[in-house]
Amino acid sequence: MGEPILQISSMTKSFGGLKVLEGVSFDLKPGERFGLIGPNGAGKTTVFNLLSGVYTVDDGSVFLAGQDITNLSIRARIGLGLSRSFQNIRLMPHLSVLENVMMGQHCKTNQIVEMIKPISWMKNNKWRQHALETIKNAGLEVDPDSTVSELPYGVRKKIEVVRALMSNPSVLMLDEPAAGLNSNETAELADFLHGISDSNVTLLLVEHDMNFIHALCEKVAVLNFGSKIFEGTPQEVNRDKAVLEAYLGTSAMEMPGAT
Amino acid sequence: MGGYLEGIIAILCINLIFAYGVFLTAASGQLNLGGAGFQALGAYVAGVCSTSLEVPIFISVLAGMLGAGLIGFLISFPVLRTRGVYMVLATFAFALVVSGIILNTDFLGGATGMVVSAYTPVETLIAVTIITIFSMFWLMASRIGLAMRAVHDDDTVSEIMGVNVRGVQVFAFTLGGALAGLSGALYAHHYSFIEAQYFNALLSIFVLLFVLIGGTQTAWGPLIGASFFTLVPELLRLGETEWRYVIFGTLIVIMMIYRPEGIVTRELVHRTITLFGRKPER
Numbered sequence: 001m002g003e004p005i006l007q008i009s010s011m012t013k014s015f016g017g018l019k020v021l022e023g024v025s026f027d028l029k030p031g032e033r034f035g036l037i038g039p040n041g042a043g044k045t046t047v048f049n050l051l052s053g054v055y056t057v058d059d060g061s062v063f064l065a066g067q068d069i070t071n072l073s074i075r076a077r078i079g080l081g082l083s084r085s086f087q088n089i090r091l092m093p094h095l096s097v098l099e100n101v102m103m104g105q106h107c108k109t110n111q112i113v114e115m116i117k118p119i120s121w122m123k124n125n126k127w128r129q130h131a132l133e134t135i136k137n138a139g140l141e142v143d144p145d146s147t148v149s150e151l152p153y154g155v156r157k158k159i160e161v162v163r164a165l166m167s168n169p170s171v172l173m174l175d176e177p178a179a180g181l182n183s184n185e186t187a188e189l190a191d192f193l194h195g196i197s198d199s200n201v202t203l204l205l206v207e208h209d210m211n212f213i214h215a216l217c218e219k220v221a222v223l224n225f226g227s228k229i230f231e232g233t234p235q236e237v238n239r240d241k242a243v244l245e246a247y248l249g250t251s252a253m254e255m256p257g258a259t
Numbered sequence: 260m261g262g263y264l265e266g267i268i269a270i271l272c273i274n275l276i277f278a279y280g281v282f283l284t285a286a287s288g289q290l291n292l293g294g295a296g297f298q299a300l301g302a303y304v305a306g307v308c309s310t311s312l313e314v315p316i317f318i319s320v321l322a323g324m325l326g327a328g329l330i331g332f333l334i335s336f337p338v339l340r341t342r343g344v345y346m347v348l349a350t351f352a353f354a355l356v357v358s359g360i361i362l363n364t365d366f367l368g369g370a371t372g373m374v375v376s377a378y379t380p381v382e383t384l385i386a387v388t389i390i391t392i393f394s395m396f397w398l399m400a401s402r403i404g405l406a407m408r409a410v411h412d413d414d415t416v417s418e419i420m421g422v423n424v425r426g427v428q429v430f431a432f433t434l435g436g437a438l439a440g441l442s443g444a445l446y447a448h449h450y451s452f453i454e455a456q457y458f459n460a461l462l463s464i465f466v467l468l469f470v471l472i473g474g475t476q477t478a479w480g481p482l483i484g485a486s487f488f489t490l491v492p493e494l495l496r497l498g499e500t501e502w503r504y505v506i507f508g509t510l511i512v513i514m515m516i517y518r519p520e521g522i523v524t525r526e527l528v529h530r531t532i533t534l535f536g537r538k539p540e541r
Binding site: 076095107145 | 397413422526529
């Protein structure tokens with residue numbers, strides 16, 4: 001698989017006196033599907049916020065395709081191939097489906113000529129057509145001109161994934177993409193993400209649904225109280241004593257299968 | 260054209276351009292309660308150019324527009340460090356400072372005002388207004404407009420999407436200031452007289468209401484809002500004159516209850532287009 005596409009080394013973050021991440025390290029190989037799990041408050045979303053630049057890293061480093069992005073501005077990261085979705089859907093509520101998805105293209109279209117074209121009037125604009133095709137190919141059965149705030153939760157969740165894909169990322173970070181979806185929608189999403197992964201996009205997922213993790217991920221890291229307590233395959237994680245303790249408490253040691 | 264009708268059209272044109280100036284900042288998520296300050300800047304810069312420097316009207320109006328735009332650019336940096344109600348107060352304070360400077364500057368006529376020697380006919384106002392409206396519809400149809408609306412909705416996510424949020428906000432303040440300045444420059448040359456008292460706090464509040472009641476999501480908002488605020492009080496003159504402001508105020512309250520996001524929203528535009536038969540894209 002070659003050199004890692006994303007290298008996270010000893011990443012540490014505190015808010016005031018509260019240390020929310022301590023020396024977290026893991027690597028993602030190109031095309032890998034990597035799950036980041038852990039109990040609530042373990043620091044999973046903080047990892048995403050640090051990787052996307054919303055928070056600054058106190059200590060440690062992040063390398064994307066060999067380039068140090070630890071202190072890079074938020075907006076520069078998407079252009080280098082790092083894209084993300086959010087735990088609580090953060091689509092632009094007053095924009096249409098198409099406009100939201102087209103926002104995902106911004107890093108590719110921010111030259112002045114592209115910026116001043118009246119794209120809403122240009123039905124055949126290549127970027128507009130590309131966004132429409134991606135919406136269609138993602139299986140979204142919605143009117144692209146409808147306002148996103150009026151759409152069902154599952155649809156909005158998928159639109160957010162599609163928006164994150166529009167920048168052609170090399171690493172796609174999805175924060176609880178299956179949360180709130182029913183079993184059919186979750187299975188569809190897993191298929192969809194498999195398809196994305198097949199096109200050599202590296203996936204980093206935060207997820208609570210272990211069935212989803214098993215169906216999709218090749219590798220899993222577990223965080224607890226801001227520290228990485230496990231890294232391995234989804235099959236191994238179920239048998240790890242420290243992980244079971246973190247999720248279920250110390251009596252979990254007595255559970256069948258615990259080693 | 261009758262004098263009364265001409266007067267209404269002239270003030271409608273000035274209000275429309277003025278409203279688009281404040282709309283640009285509102286569309287990208289900032290409330291500018293300093294509209295009158297920018298309009299005053301445009302009016303006085305243009306007035307001085309025409310009266311004291313005796314340059315052609317076109318140059319004077321352009322100077323008024325650029326002067327207000329430049330000040331908009333410069334004050335955007337400190338103002339954008341504030342948020343919400345503090346931004347409203349900062350822009351409001353800016354307008355008061357502009358008014359205070361004019362009142363205390365003898366060269367500008369102080370409290371007695373300034374006579375502007377050149378005149379712009381209503382036809383010119385109409386032409387400039389049409390160009391402004393078209394440009395604003397163009398802008399809002401472009402990626403710049405899209406980025407402005409995205410920043411309005413969620414500046415953090417916009418930044419993650421690669422939008423230069425600060426750049427968009429500074430652009431909105433600068434162009435907004437320039438448009439408010441343009442409206443002031445046209446006002447100065449159409450009425451041939453300007454005084455600092457005209458560019459008061461109430462004017463700033465009114466133009467912000469044009470925009471908020473009209474709607475900040477599409478370029479239709481200021482068009483409808485400014486037209487409503489300019490024309491409805493005049494239409495109400497036809498009826499009970501003493502009660503017209505009570506009726507007008509009641510209409511505003513009703514609209515704020517039923518259209519809290521403004522008369523024209525993006526959703527309304529979409530539904531209207533769909534209603535008139537355009538098939539949604541699939």
